[in-house]
Amino acid sequence: MAQVELLQTLAEMAPARIGDLADRLHLASSTVSGLIAQMISGGLVRRQTNRADRRAAVVTLTPAGRARLAEWEQAHQRRIGGAFEQLSSADREAIDLALPALRRLTELLGRSEPRSEPRAGA
Secondary structure, three states: OHHHHHHHHHHHHOOEOHHHHHHHHOOOHHHHHHHHHHHHHOOOEEEEEOOOOOOOEEEEEOHHHHHHHHHHHHHHHHHHHHHHHHOOHHHHHHHHHHHHHHHHHHHHHHHHOOOOOOOOOO
8 A cells, every 4th residue: 555655646746756755645764765666676666866956866657657556546446436336325425525524634634644654564
């Protein structure tokens, strides 16, 4: 899941520096750096020199990374859609009505969440 979140973040803000990705994901730079190394080995991302600051590196998605993210998102949508369709119409309506408040909640959490390392087994 950590790699999927990193792929999603890169799709939104690439090219990105590792420190910026770490801040956005609320992880330590060393954690993100390790994930990036794994993803480079898997051909999902590439590291390049930052054109604006040649001392810094940025990370971008490769075509394989974009394809992997698209596959995951499609599978996830099918899974959620299938479960959603099994709910009663009252439950589906309650979820639809709650979505704006849930979006605002996640935005607030995203602004105030402290940086932390992932817990073992999480």
